[in-house]
Amino acid sequence: MENMQEGQQGRQRERRWKYERINYFDKYNNKEFRMRFRLTKFQFHEVLTQIEHKIVQININNNAVIPTIQLLVALRYYATACFLQVVGDFIGMSTGTAQIIVHRVSHAIVNELFDKYIKIPKREEDILHLMAQNFEISGMIRVIGAIDCVHARIKSYGGDDAELWRCRKGFMSINVQCLVNSNLEIMDIVARWPGSTHDSTIFANSRLKYRFDNFECENGIILGDRGYANSRYLVTPLANPETPAEVLFNEAHIRTCCMVERCFGCWGNMFPVSNGRMGTRFQTPERTINVILATAILYNITRRDSRKVPQSIGHYISITQVHSPPCSDDRQRLIDEYFSRLV
Missing domain, CATH: 1.10.472 (Cyclin A; domain 1)
Known part of the structure; x- marks a missing residue:
């Protein structure tokens, strides 16, 4: 007992x-x-x-x-x-x-x-201010933002499709696409694709492409690296610039487009759980995606207080045709009609 x-x-x-x-x-x-x-x-x-x-x-x-x-x-x-x-x-x-x-x-x-x-301005005056802010970086006109992707490190989710999440760098990740402005704020984000997905595939299936295809920002362009296809509104650098105007265009493109990489650095240093070396260890993509999006929102809140009013909005409007008609190749038009006059 x-x-x-x-x-x-x-x-x-x-x-x-x-x-x-x-x-x-x-x-x-x-x-x-x-x-x-x-x-x-x-x-x-x-x-x-x-x-x-x-x-x-x-x-x-x-x-x-x-x-x-x-x-x-x-x-x-x-x-x-x-x-x-x-x-x-x-x-x-x-x-x-x-x-x-x-x-x-x-x-x-x-x-x-x-x-x-996290939003792209819709009012015409807000878009003009956004373009003027981006113009002050290197003199590139009509730029709304720069686009690129960053790999958010994750733990393998297992299953038959586990290797889909392995990126080209060798670790498991979610490939996150962001559109960034000169204040290093995220204006558009897509965080749902496995790490093995190419950047151009994510953009081709994004709401951002749909908006530009439907002329929601008729006169605006976005900048991207050579991983994307050059189009009417997505402008990429030239592979082999030859003329002085082309060299000047490439220099302005690189200096402006680097703001997206700077954004990834600031975002990752502030919240390393989003795209830093540590990443997350959750068991489902849904939980990981919510954390990534939440940190992007909080990061934007911290950047909001550092916004600067563009000083050259009047000068910017005077040197560009705000309502110029759409063109099938805006990159070439920028070189011929704008950068050739600066040489």
Whole structure:
């Protein structure tokens, strides 16, 4: 009898550990807070206000995680790309709770904030300001943005199609396409294609191409590298420039198009979970994609305060025909009608 009682006592469930949750919003000043969570306290409060109704919890045991701490958990994970156990220990919760919160907050950020912070201007005056900002980089006219792809590192999802996610660099990834402006903000993003997919394939099946095909930005062009096909609105550099006008065009193209690579660098350094060396270790693409999109939105929020008003908008309008008719080869027209006059 005594042995049975001892066995039952040995099989008793271990007592659950009660974590002490720390609210770092109140603990740190603005500088210390931004170093650890990448957002200022004002930006944090702005995001929290817009998604709070999506992540608030009601628990009869009165032990629910408040929205402020939920957002802190997600930001800490985005900013460090570490194991969820480390994030949970940092805030004061279990690994399982931290994982649930990261996915919940990521989903809320994407659903509530995507259309507000990742978008291409539609009003004519906004497009003109965008073109003028890009013009100030190197004198390239009519540029709306630069496009390229970056590989977001992931863990293999397994299955028969596992190798589809292996990119040309040898690791598993999601190939993420972005359109970027001179302020290094992301204006359009596609994050759903396996790493083995070519950049041109992603663009050919994107909403961005559909918009330009339907003349939504009739006079605007986007810049891309030679991985894309040169077209009416997607302008690529010349492989072998010969004339002085062609050399000048290539120089302006390279100097302007590099803003997309600078954006990837800033975005990856701020949130290494998105496209840094660490990446994510989730089991499904859907969860990974939400994290990538959420970090893109938060990155844009941090870039918004650094926007500059273009100083040469009047000069820009005077040197370009804003309503010039469409052309089958805008690259050649730019060389003949604009860059040849600058030589």
